Every structure is written in structure tokens, then in C-alpha cells.
Amino acid sequence: MLWAMRKNVEYLSGKLAVCHKRYGLRAIERDIKMEAFRRKWKGYHIFANFDEIIDRFRAGKALSCFFRINDLNKVHVAFRHKEGDKETIRYTSFSYSTKILPTCETGVHFCKFQCDENKDPIEEEEVKDSLGALMLGNMMGARIRFQAQYTLIYEDWEVLLCYEGCDPKGFALPDRSLFKSLSELLQNS
Numbered sequence: 586m587l588w589a590m591r592k593n594v595e596y597l598s599g600k601l602a603v604c605h606k607r608y609g610l611r612a613i614e615r616d617i618k619m620e621a622f623r624r625k626w627k628g629y630h631i632f633a634n635f636d637e638i639i640d641r642f643r644a645g646k647a648l649s650c651f652f653r654i655n656d657l658n659k660v661h662v663a664f665r666h667k668e669g670d671k672e673t674i675r676y677t678s679f680s681y682s683t684k685i686l687p688t689c690e691t692g693v694h695f696c697k698f699q700c701d702e703n704k705d706p707i708e709e710e711e712v713k714d715s716l717g718a719l720m721l722g723n724m725m726g727a728r729i730r731f732q733a734q735y736t737l738i739y740e741d742w743e744v745l746l747c748y749e750g751c752d753p754k755g756f757a758l759p760d761r762s763l764f765k766s767l768s769e770l771l772q773n774s
Contacts, residue, residue: 628717628740631674632664635704638677642700645722645731650679651715652739657753658682659701660718660737666704675704679720679735686734687747688723692759694747695723695734716740 630649632638641648650660661676678701686697698720716739723734737745739754746755 628715629663632662635664635666635675635677638662638664639700642679642698642733643731645724645733645735647722648679648720648735649717650720650737651712651717653712653715655714660698660720661715662720677701678703681735683745683747683753686732688734689747690723692757693736694745695736696745696747698733698735 629651638648648662650662652660659678659680661678663674663676666673666675679698680701681696681698683694683696686695688695718740719738720735721738722731723736724731735745737754742756743754744757746753746758
């Protein structure tokens with residue numbers, strides 16, 4: 586490091602600026618006890634309120650959620666709930682069945698989700714064995730009205746599968762219909 590500082594003054598000034606910022610942040614952290622304000626990432630987003638979740642769900646927008654390993658047919662979305670001065674984290678549940686309105690678009694499986702509209706408080710012990718996921722809506726553009734069809738992408742990179750007689754969670758498989766149409770195009774050309 587000393588050799589590099591002798592050759593280039595810009596290197597020295599950059600390093601000194603970073604050291605100065607770190608020193609200042611440490612001083613501020615000691616003064617205001619940053620641990621009380623810091624919110625740690627849990628693997629899913631905590632929405633501002635219940636209405637925001639419902640609005641996003643009806644519009645087909647993405648929702649950050651989590652699921653319990655022992656209950657794969659239900660996902661939970663967390664939100665903040667205020668009663669007076671007390672703020673708690675609660676969740677609403679979305680149940681789904683891979684047999685209701687299953688659709689496959691370019692290899693991505695979608696099925697119908699329903700909001701249970703419960704607002705239970707979350708206990709820390711309940712979510713310790715949970716995994717995060719992302720709910721993505723089936724947006725067909727202007728052709729079809731949104732029908733609450735979603736897919737799930739889990740944090741371990743597995744996806745929602747709607748095959749008959751298999752687990753609803755697994756690795757994405759190539760869609761045969763895509764390759765069939767490709768082979769027809771190649772034969773016709």
C-alpha cells in the first residue's frame with residue numbers, strides 16, 4: 586500500500602476519504618445507538634400496510650413472500666400493522682392449488698391464487714424455518730383480463746410446477762411446445 590501511495594496521490598486521497606467516512610460513521614453509531622434503528626433483512630419484504638398488498642395482488646404486480654417448509658400450498662406476505670403507538674408485523678396468506686386455472690407460458694407455470702385475508706401477527710419462532718419467494722403475476726397484456734394467476738420463484742431457485750402428480754416446487758424444465766415449434770420452423774425453411 587505504501588508503494589502505491591508514493592506513485593499516485595489520487596490513490597492516497599481515495600483511501601483517506603474512505604477511512605475518514607468509516608471513522609465518522611463509527612462515531613455516529615456510538616452516539617445514537619444504531620442497533621435500535623437497524624432492520625435486518627429477513628428474506629422477504631415487509632410491506633407498509635395490508636391495503637398495499639391487496640392493491641398489488643389485484644393489479645398482478647410482484648409480491649415478496651415467504652412459505653413454511655411444511656406447508657407448500659400457502660404463501661405469506663408480511664406487512665406492518667399499527668395500533669396506537671405499537672407497531673407489529675403481521676401477515677396475510679395466499680393459498681393456491683396447482684389444479685385451478687393452471688397455465689404454462691414459455692415454460693413458466695401459473696395457477697390461481699386466493700387471498701385468505703387473515704391478519705395474524707407473526708411470531709419470530711414461526712418464520713425461522715421459512716424460505717422467501719417471489720410471486721409474479723401472469724400478465725397477458727391487453728388480450729386477457731388478469732385472473733389472479735401467479736407463479737412462484739423460491740429463494741433456492743426452484744419454481745412453481747403445475748404438473749399432475751408431482752410436487753408443486755421443483756426446478757424449471759424446458760417446455761416441449763417451444764422446441765416442437767422450433768423444429769417445425771427449421772424443417773419448413
